[in-house]
Amino acid sequence: MQSTAREFPLRARRALDDVQLREALAKAQDGFVGKRQTSIDAFPEFEALRDRGKAIKDHTLAYLDVYLEQFEKAVIAAGGQVHWAESAEDAQRIVTGICQQAGARRVTKAKTMAGEEVSLNEVLETAGFDTVETDLGEYIIQLAKEPPSHIIAPAVHKTRQQISDLFNTHHHGGRLKTALREVPELVDEARQRLREKFLTADVGITGANFLVAETGSIALVTNEGNADLTHTLPRVHVAIAGIEKLVPTLDDAACMLRLLARSATGQDTSTYTTFVTGPKRTGDPDGPESFHVVLLDNGRSRMLGNRYREMLRCIRCGACMNHCPVYGAIGGHAYGWVYPGPMGSVLTPLFTGLDDSRDLPNACTLNGRCQSVCPVQIPLPDLLRDLRRQQFERGLTARRTRWVLAVWGAIARRPRLYHLFTRLGMGLLGRLGKRTGAFRRLPFASAWTASRDMPAPQGSTFQQLWKQRQRDAR
Amino acid sequence: MMNSTRERILAKVRRGLEASGQRSIAMAHAARELAYGEMPSPRQPWKGNATERFCQRFEAWAGTWQRLSRVGEIPMAVQALLGPEDFVSVAPHSLLRELDWPSQMAVNHEAPADCRLAVSVADAAIAETGTLVLCSGPQSPTGLALLPETHVVILRTETILPDMEAVWRHLQPEPPFPPRSLNTISGPSRTADVEQTIQLGAHGPRRLHVLLLGEHIGEMSAGGI
Amino acid sequence: MGDGVDRVALFATCLVDLYRPSVGLASAELLEQAGYRVEVPEGQTCCGQPAWNSGDTRRAKTLARQTMAALEGYGYVVVPSGSCAGTLIHDYPQLFAEDPEDLGAAEDLASRTWELTRFLVEVAGITGLDANFRHKVCYHDACSGLRGLGIKHQPRQLLGSVDGLELQELPNTEICCGFGGTFCVKYPEISTRLMDDKLDAIRSTGADTVLAGELGCLLHIAGRLKRNDEPIRAYHIAEILADMGDQPAIGEGDD
Structure with a gap:
């Protein structure tokens, strides 16, 4: 995705004036914050769980080369293939190649932030594949031709009215009379539309919430079940994930899942948590014939050698943005790239260049709430301050x-x-x-x-x- | 080309970590033990027996359950859930194949896309979170857990384990572990993508019903219905 | 208390020095009431926080060294601001993490530095106050004190000893007021939106006075209240604890 972070001040001001956005954000932020708090109040050792989450990720990153090779070996042993992508272009070429080789026409996708990072949708559509997002939120913004504004709830900025209008335009040619429709009706309509896509897809693309080194498994977390339909029904399953997604063992994954579900949605587990290991086996009644994992570097290995290694602990739960007052005021689009909010304000300059995202490290009050809720204790304010230091030293600070x-x-x-x-x-x-x-x-x-x-x-x-x-x- | 990319990424990783040369998995595991491996993960505390905990959490996910006193009762219990036009997809599981399915029930052992109700057998369950564990395999198509409107799952109470870690210990000794798809499922499919309102039946089943077999169910006989 | 330990250096902060000297006087008063000998080292100016938060490490270090020198030798350093205390406690050791010759002094200062309300409760252990303020007030938790230094119950405990004062809790008290140092002038529109949300919360309590332990937030709150012509008044907590609530509030004139 092309970064528009340069336009932050303009986009932020526009967002502040958007009444519908304000309404949607207020509702969402209250919901996320409250649900997370309730789930944590019921978990007395949550701080110890955060300590452990940090320890697991720190250890994994310190031995990342070992775990990457262990993971690769295990995937191959399970009959899968591993592809290494150094850049976004590498990842685009690999995934397009797999789809072409499979003779695919239709591709279903379950939400993947790594996929957004390398602009998979645009690339696959340009290559002529009918590419369909299946997470309801992603589907909505795909219809609206917008990028996600939140990493967990990509359509969080859309009101029910706007979704009703989108469905009317795209599903009914604008002929529907009822302007505002009820939630069950909208969800049901999307279910029917997407069910047909699931059943006719040739390739299913997912991300991975975790990669388990000891078994070569990928962990997929959803509430809708769309990732499972995406990896089970088509002939080919491709999973794309950043190299930092590794954890050593299934036990470690179990611990990280406790943190992820509570931090992201305040659940003690997501409805569907699935571990996928290789393609369909002999005797299996269903599952894909081939299974591919694309391991994406795209600047991550560079972060291992400096203090931004801490950022590689991130498990993409969205808690930092849910608790960020600036995100709550302007929403995700103003940040201009794939990752919004505090974690995005650190990642975007690192991935797309400090020069093109001068505002992001500064658009923060350093109030520290993001760090206090981060499940893996990333010192986000310190990292943002360090980016300001780099800006200052490189003469990028405002005159x-x-x-x-x-x-x-x-x-x-x-x-x-x-x-x-x-x-x-x-x-x-x-x-x-x-x-x-x-x-x-x-x-x-x-x-x-x-x-x-x-x-x-x-x-x-x-x-x-x-x-x-x-x-x-x- | 691909191989050189692999080498380049690994070299960059090692350079970033200031790791000289190859390090073994044994080294990594020893470091893991030292860092945190000896301590278990904190988990949700709960009281009472595992079955009760499971049922209570499972109900909280909008799952429903009932108790059966013997395997032979399964077909009748399934029939009670069927709508007039529905046909049943039954997993090709030894437990289910041996049953006496009534002749008027259209029983199918595949996983057709339009099946209204499917029956599978759980490999385990997690009491901590009220979660079913289903392993894909010749006796267990993954599609049965995803495609029908109603998913009925047979669960033996002795396979209800305290937590996910215990499930790994229970399943690991029996290869092929892990299966192609190990699904852990907590209630019917749901979404909150329209205005954060939770709506059941997003893509997967709208209803998830457990038939419990075995001891330790105490006084309860059904829940969440 | 032995000599040296009962000597307290008051680091007033530049904002108090310039804008609201009565906060400094009130702080000194409170410390003296608690039995300490208060000194105000002359070499103090600004702790360097604006430079540090803007990435200007060189200037931050210059001001940090100056502050460290000015505050040397005191058993306690007390600061009527959570964010400036946090700079001395958390940021100086980070700033000099790779300068061994300064790191020792930075860590030493960090170990002696206290935010005012925390010092009064946890070190001085004061139980009673000679103050009254017959108003319904709410207390704004400034972020750096709340999350950086664990300041939450201390100000509330102290306010409990003020005669006539009725404390109303603010909803969403963990949320930032949008001041954020230079943030408030770099992104004024976002900053003002956050402030307006905060003012909604303040109004919802029905309080006629808002208190905080952070002058930056208070100038921001008072400035927006004043722009809206609202009657709610703003004071630093030290002023109320030292029974100085009869002077004009922040942003209030003689008219």
Whole structure:
């Protein structure tokens, strides 16, 4: 997917004005936050579970080469094939090649963020394959020709009215009279439409929530069951996953699943959690004839060697964005690439370049809530701050910010100068604002005063008053 | 081409990790033991026996269940769930093949796409989460758990295990483990993609019903119906 | 208490120094009431947090070294701000993680530094206060104190000792008010949206006064309230605890 993160300020402002989006986001965020909290309140050792989740991922990443090779060997032993993709282009070529070789016409897809990362839909459609998203949320945004705005609930920004309209246009040629339809009706209609696609697909593409090194299994987590229909019915199953998705053992997967379900949707497990190992076996009544795993690097290996290795612990649960006030105000599209919210603000600059996503590390209040809910304890605010450091060192920080820091730094590092300036400055501002208590407008502070008054200082500095107090006491 | 990509990625990984040369799985496993392997994963605490816990959680997922006192009761129980026009897909499982299916029931041992009701046998269940475990294999087509409107699952109470880890211990000794598809299922298919409203029957079964066989069910005889 | 330990350095923070000196005076008052000898080291200016959060490590280090030198030798350093205390406690050791000659001093300072309300409750152990404030108030948990330093029950416990004060809990108190340091001027529209959500929460409590332990958030809250011409007033918690609630609130003039 082409990044539009450069347009963040414009898109964010537009999102703030979008009434329907605001309504959808408010509802979603309350739901996600509340459900997660309820599930965690019922799990007394949740902090210990987070510790373990972090330990599992840290260990796996420290031995990633070993586990990648173990996984590959196990997949081959189960009759599957492993493909290595260094870049998005590699992954596109591999998946297109598999579909062509299978003589495929129709391809069904279950939600895969790695697939979004390498623009699989566009590439497969261009190559002439009828490509159908089967997760209801993904299906909705595919009809709307939009990217996902959330990694767990891709259509979270769509209201029921908008979904009714989309279905009317795409399923009924705009002939339906009822404007707003009920949820069961909409879900049922999508079920019927997609059932036919499932039954006639030649290739099924899924992501993987985890890759299990010891068995060569991929773990798939859904509530709809669409991933299972996608990997069971077509002749060919392709799973695409980042190399960081590994865990050593099935036991480790069990632990990570406890974390994932609670953090993502507040469930203690998802409705369908499936471990797929190789293609159909002799005697199996169903399942695909061939099974492929595409292991995607696309910049991940580079992150292993620096402090962003911590970001590779991410299990794509979406808790950080559910708890992010900025995401809650502007939604996912403003972030401009596949991954929105806090985790996206770290990943997008790393994957698409710091220069093209200057706003993302800065569009954060460093309030730390994302880190406190992250199931694998990624220090997201620290990583965002570190990206700001890189921006500063490479001269990508806004000129205005640099200028203010330079002036402030020059004063603050000289206490006597600082005391003189602040005494004079605050004295003046204090006198000017004494009557009203606040300023409607101030030179150089329009970004503040556009929407807020600037409270006036009391007029003396604390250090002045303190010295006065000391003198009076003597 | 593909092989060189593989080597390049692995080399980059090793460079990133500052790992010189090949490291063995044994080394990794030893490190795993040291880091966390000796301790079990924290899990959801629960009281009472596994069957009761399973039933209670399973009901919370909108699953339904009833108790049978012997295998021979299965056909009647299935018949009670059938609509007038429905035909039944029954897994080609030894337990089910031997049963006396009433002649007026259209019983099929395939997994046709339009079947309204399917019957399979669970390989295990997880008490912690109220989850059924079904392994694909000659006796168990995966499609039966996905395609019908109603999925009926036979579950023996002695295979209800405390947690997922216990399921691995239980199934692992019997190759071929893991199967092509190991499905863990907690209730009927659902979606919350339209305005976060939970709606059952997204793509898979709208109804999931368990027929419990065996001891330890205590006073309860049915639930969630 | 032995000598050196009962000497407390008050690190007022630049925002308090410039905007709201009464918060500094109130803090000193509270510490003295608790039996400590308060000093305000002259070398203090800004802790360097804006530079650190903007990625300007070099300037952040300069200001950190200056602050560390100014606060050397005090048994306790008390800060009436969770975010600036957090900078001294969490950020300095990170900032100097690879500078062995400064790391020791940074870790030492971190171990001696306390946010004001936490210090009053956990170190000074004060139980009673000579303050009254007959108002319905709500308390805004500033994010850096709440999540970075575990400040949650301490301010509430202290407010419980203020005569006449009725505390109303804010709904969604974990959610940021949108100040975020430079964030509020880099993304003013987003920042203001978050503030408006916060104001909805504040209004819903029916409180006539909002308190916090963080002057940055308070300037933001007071600034937006003032722009809306709303009668709700904003004070730093130290001012109320030190019985200084009769002076004009933040952003309030003589009129």
